[in-house]
Amino acid sequence: MQPFELSLTAASDAIRTRQLSPVELVDSVLGRIEKVEPHLQAYATVTAEQARQEAREAANDAAAGRLRSPLHGIPMALKDLIDVAGAATSAGSRVRAGHRAETDSTVAARLSTAGAVLLGKTHTHEFAYGLITPQTNNAWNRDRIAGGSSGGSAVAVAAGTATFSIGTDTGGSVRVPAALNGTVGLKPTYGLVPRTGITSLSWSLDHVGTITRTVQDAALVLSALTGHDPRDPASLVAPGVDYRPGAAGADLAGLRVGVPRNYYFDHVDTQVEAAVRHAIDQLQALGAQLVEVEIPMTRYIQATQWGLMVPEATAYHEQTLRTVPELYQADVRILLEAGQLMPAGDYVRAQRSRTLMRQSWARLLDEVDVIAAPTVPATAAATDQEVITWADGTVESVSDAYVRLSAPANITGVPSLSVPVGLDAAGLPIGMQLLGRPLGESVLLRVGHAYERTRPARELAPAA
DSSP, X not given: OOGGGSOHHHHXXXXXXXXXXXXXXXXXXXXXXXXXXXXXXXXXXXXXXXXHHHHHHHHHHHHTTOOOSTTXXXXXXXXXXXXXXXXXXXXXXXXXXXXXXXXOOHHHHHHHHHTOEEEEEEXXXXXXXXXXXXXXXXXXXXXXXXXXXXXXXXXXXXXXXOSEEEEEESSSTTHHHHHHHTOEEEEOSTTSSOOTTBOOSOTTTOEEEEEESSHHHHHHHHHHHOSOOTTSTTOOOOOOOOOOOOGGGGOOTTOEEXXXXXXXXXXXOHHHXXXXXHHHHHHXXXXXXXXXXXXXXXXXXXXXXXXXXXXXXXXXXXHHHHHOGGGSOHHHHHHHHHHTTSOHHHHHHHHXXXXXXXXXXXXXXXXXXXXEEESSSSSOOBTTOOEEEOTTSOEEEHHHHHHHTTHHHHHHOOOEEEEEEEEOTTSOEEEEEEEESTTOHHHHHHXXXXXXXXXXXXXXXXXO
């Protein structure tokens, strides 16, 4: 096995026990980038020389017994919305041409403090306002979409061109590409990871999330990112938690897993449904109790998501939309201009709907410990595919289909974890989503880790 194939946990253990040098690991990943990046286009920029310098420093620290965290010496990528001092943050847009950050984002600073090695910035759908990431190809099939808006981040991890990555999730933008590329995507509780220094799409829906190869890896990265930041008004003062599932995570006795009887299995590909239901049966075999649940207020989910996101995005872009509208891609410009036409009353009604939805979900999550459902209703669409036609004749745009099952966790702010649960007949990954109570990440990670242990170790995507 080559170093670039190692999970974060395995690479960290190898560095700690001096079986692997950070220099060897980073060189291996950079070599992988040289080989597959021309086919995948996951990266907006690769900072190879800086990464090699950081790896040499990490190797010196490891030799002297000064490892700061399990992330020390581990190569990672940041979505191109996340500021790093002196580096470009283009947000995938010509609007940001020439922009360079003056200071680190909180996330970048915390990862640097933990000793992680930055490989570069990964592609995003322009300003994260889309579910495709058109610059990037799916790691399993170049003729399929990567998903978005953290598509580059997910493809890099799936293909072995980053050991872990960081994305953002406003309506599913970490979990959707994670599911479509066979990686683990975690959207934590709203406010658990600070967003200071990160380009916003929709301030009340934006989350910072992790993309990793395993659930254990996600726990290690999350532990490095949490903690109150007074510069982010939504930042939580949360108690210190060790998120690592540990050996005890294999026993789910007494845990109640909610299985939706509505919404989450409506208009879902038959292979996706079969794989997710099989994974849920595995949770039951591990001791979990399955409980049928009714998802509340489903008819309002799409209107609430768009009613919040569209005006907030337009408000953020108000000045540049007025001065340089021609620099936006057409799909994003149209959405931003639509936000200018939305009455304030619609935004207020969306906020009221969100409040009621949060209350309903809190009651639902009193009945069960986690909810298990598909992450997305279909595997990765073809790059030129615009709609999905379901068995009953219903036609749905690809973007609407992908956000439909992930949006509730953004509206309510509850944590959500996507884990791979198999491949369809075309060899494309399928994801299962676990949703839990606010600040219930440790439970989600425990359940995801327990499921993961029932399956053979996942190989990297072919990326050829």
